[in-house]
Amino acid sequence: MPFDLPNPTEIAVPLFIILILIELLYGWRTGKTRFEAKDTLTSLIMGTGSTVAGALSATFVITLSYWVWNNFSLFDWGYAWWVFIVAFILDDLAYYWIHRMGHRMRWMWAAHVIHHSSQHYNLSTALRQTWTGSLTPGILFKLPIFLIGIDPTIVFFCAGINLVYQFWIHTEAIDKCPRWFEYLFNTPSHHRVHHANNPQYLDANYAGVFMIWDRMFGSFIPEEKSEPCRYGLVSDLGTFNPLRVALHEWVGIIKDMIGATGLKNKILFLIAPPGWTPDGSRLTSDMIKERAKLLKDKKAHQNDKIPAE
Amino acid sequence: MPPELAQLLQSLIGVFFVFGLVYWLFPKDKRLSPELTETDFQRLYPETIIQDIIISDDFRTAVVLPKGGNDCFGVTKVLGDRTVTKLLSANEIAKIQIGPNMFHLGVNDFTFPSFTMKLSSDNYNALNTYIKTCEEIASKVKIHAL
Incomplete structure (x- = not known):
C-alpha cells in the first residue's frame, strides 16, 4: 500500500454522537422518535463492546485476507481512484450476501440477531452491533474481492465507509427521501422495513448502500403507510443484559444441537434458517409469512361473503 | 494510560452521558395497557381470538387468555x-x-428465566380457574402450589 488510509468509523464517532443528540432533542420536542433509557444503554454498551471484540479478532481477519491476496490474487489492480469505486461496489455486494445469510443461516444469525434485538428504531440502534461476528463464516464472502486482486486495505476502508453510511438510516425522524434516491440507495424507509417484525416485512431489504442489490435479487419490499413497522424480533428478547443479548442465540444453538438426534439434525440446527426444527414446532420466517398470508386471504374471503348494505 | 484504554473510557463516558440524557428527557411509564398487550399477542397469534386479558396489580405483567382455551x-x-x-x-x-394471589412462572428461555405476577383476588381466581380447567396447558406445564 503506497499510502495510509484512515479508519472511517473512528473519524465518524463525533458525527455519530452529534446526530444522536440531534435525534434525541428532535424526539423530545416532537414525539416523532422514541428512546427508552435501558434500551439505549444496552445499544451503546453493545456498540462499545463490538469495537473491543472487533479489535481482538482483527488479527485473524486481516491475516486471512492478506494471505489470500498475497498468494492467490489473479490481477494487480493498483491504487488508482477508480479502484476504490470498484472496491466499494464489490464490497457492498459482498455485504448484501453476508447480511442476507445473516438472516437465513442460524450460525450467522446468532451474531447478527443482536442488531435486531431492540424494540426501538433510532440512531442508538445502529450502534447495537455484534460481539461475535468473527465466529461466523462471513469473511468468506469477501475473499473473491481479494482473489481478483484488490488490496484488502482498500476493501476494509470501503467497508468502513459503508458502515458509516448505514448509521443515518436507523431513524424514524426521516420519512422518505427523493424518489431517485429511494430507488438507488438504502434509506431510513427501506431500512425500517428491514428492522420490522411485521410478517409482510420479514427477510427484506438487506442492502448496505445500494438498494439495487435487493431489486436484483428479489428481496426488496417497500414501506407501506397502511402497515406501520413494529421493531424487534419475532419473539422479543426479554432482557437488557448485554451478555445475554450477545450470547443468547449461541446458547440456543448449543442447547438445540446437544438435544438433537442424529448428525444431520445437529448440523441443520446450525445452518438452517432461524426457527427451523426437525418437527416444525417453531416458526421460521417463511412459515410466519405463509401463515399471515393465509389469514389475510381468509379474512378477505370472509369480507367478500358479507353482502354490501 | 494506554491510548486504547483512554479511548474505551472516553466511549464509556459518552455512553453514560447519552443514557442520562435519555433517562431525563423521555417518559418512563411502566404500565402495560390492555391495548398494547392485545396488539403484541395478535402480532404473534393473529388467528387466536382473545377471551380476556388479566393485568397484574403493578400493571407490569399481563396474561392473555384465548377463547379456545x-x-x-x-x-x-x-x-x-x-x-x-x-x-x-x-x-x-x-x-x-x-x-396466594400470585403466580410465579418459570420460563424455558435463556434471556428470561422467571417472573412473578401479583394479582387482585378476582383476577387470581379467574386465572386459577382458567389454568386448572385448561387441560392442554396443564399437560404441557407443571403446576404446583408454592
Missing part, C-alpha cells in the same frame, strides 16, 4: 418502559407455581 396462552411483561415488552407463549413456560 387450549391453543395458546400468552404472558406479557414490561421490561423498561411500556414500549419494551416480552411476550411468552405456553410452550415457553416451564412451570407455574401458584401462591
